[in-house]
Amino acid sequence: MRHGKRLVVWALLVALSLTLAACGGSGGGQGGGGETLPEAQEALAELEGKVLSTGPNGEEPTPADEVTLTDEELGQVKEMGAKAAIVMHYGGDDWSRAQINALETRFKEMGIEVIATTDADFDPGKQVSDIETVLAQKPDVIVSIPTDPVATADAYKKAAEAGVKLVFMDNVPEGFEQGKDYTSVVSADNYGNGVASAHLMASTLGGEGKIGAIYHAADFFVTQQRYDAFKKTIEEEYPNIEIVADQGIGGPDFAGQAEEAASAMLTANADLKGIWAVWDVPAEGVLAGARTAGRNDLTVATMDLGTPMAIELASGGMVKGLGAQRPYEQGVTEANLAGYALLDKQAPPYVALPALPVTSENVMDAWKEVYNQEPPEQVREAAGE
Incomplete structure (x- = not known):
């Protein structure tokens, strides 16, 4: 699955959604200024296929489409009978499950046995323990997202020193050198998704108004x-x-804390028109706070196409737009990079996938791109299908 042609279609759908917003259609913001912004539409179109982020150490991005294995290389990997472990920071959301699903599927195609999948529940200490437990099973590869770049560094260092090939998602432990301590890091264009969510919110608001923002306080x-x-x-x-x-x-408790923050913002600012949340779980808390305050007219923008966000978009709710990652394709790319490591093939230091602007108009197709599967029943029902 690749995104080239679909991105063109989705860019047009985003533009259509913003036009509908001006006319009071399903993509419009109830609390917005009532006018679509040509500059927002143009900015969203310019994001197509681009990556604005750099890597954790300032690395230039390599497109995921360039990370491939030839049939000959795939055969060589299959003959190795390698073992892999997936060490997650958290495994209880759509994003994590999509990456795990992709990794397991691609590893099976590569003849690599997944011997463990762990969930640290955002606890660095638990993740350190998970790494130690996994190492006892002698994996050849660990694919992981560090919960904390400092607190987990020693544990990952021990894995690298034991000869385990490391492929990271999003984050890299402090002091690690690519090509020596780890193979590569794979990420969405998080900066680009932040830009996309800003343009989507601005367009819904007609380019004016007071807003709040809820961000991640951790060093991530x-x-x-x-x-x-x-x-x-x-x-x-x-x-x-x-x-x-x-x-x-x-x-x-990201949802609970975001709900408290949103409630405080709405109490202190009666004329607040919108709230941005750093990903979909805090956005769920924002929605809860807005509903409690009787502010169903609030415009919400965020990142990540989780099921609750897809339902809000499909039903024309408070969420008017978001920047989505492509976690399934990230997982496939991470598995391919594990193959690079096993073959001692030189890998790019930072691989990224472009941002995907999502609105009510393209949410159903976007789900297929993000998760490599049809939207769940509750999302289809919200869309009236």
């Missing part, structure tokens, strides 16, 4: 990229939109 590279991109885009490109409140949340 990709979520910081999202917040930086959103804030910079709003401040530099939409002078009539003012971020009057922003609040960091540290978890682990």
Whole structure:
């Protein structure tokens, strides 16, 4: 599955959605200014196929389409009978499940046995323990997303010193050198998704109004990229939109903390038109806070196409737009890079997939791209199918 031709279609669908917003259609914001913004449409179209993010150490991005294995290389990997472990920061959301599904599927095609899949539930100490447990099973490869670049570094270092090939998602342990300590890191264009969510919110609001922002308070590279991109885009490109409140949340109850933050923002700012949330789980908390406050007219923008966000978009709810990652394709790419490591094939240091703007108009097709499967029944029902 590759995204080239579909992106063109989706760019047109995004533009259509923004036009509908101006006319009060299903993509429109109930609290918006009532006018679509040509500059927002143009900016979204310009994102197509591009990656704005750099890697954790400033690396230039390599497109995921360039990370491939030839039939001969695939045969060589199959003959190795290698073993792999998947060490997650968290495994209980659509994003994580999609990556795990892709990794397991692609590893099976590569003849690599998955001997363990762990879930640290955002706890660095638990992840350190998970790594130690996994190492006792002697994997050849570990694919992992570090919960904390500092607290987990020693554990990953022990794995590297034991000869385990490391492929990372999103984050890299502090002090690690690509090509020596790990193979590569794979990520979505988190900066680009932050930019996309800013343009989508700005267009829904008609380019004016007061908004709030809820960001991730932890030292986590990709979520910081999202917040930086959103804030910079709003401040530099939409002078009539003012971020009057922003609040960091540290978890682990991201939805609950976001609900409290949103409620406080709405209480302090009766004229608040929108709230941005750093990913879909905090956005669920924003929706809960808005409903409790009787603010069903609030415009919400976020990142990640989780099931609740897809339902909101499909039903014309408060979520008016988001920037989506492609976790299934990320997982396939990570598995291919594991193959690079086993073959001692030189790998690019940072591989990224472009941002995907999603609105009510393209949410059903976007789901297929993001998860490599049909939308679930509750999303189809919300869309009236």
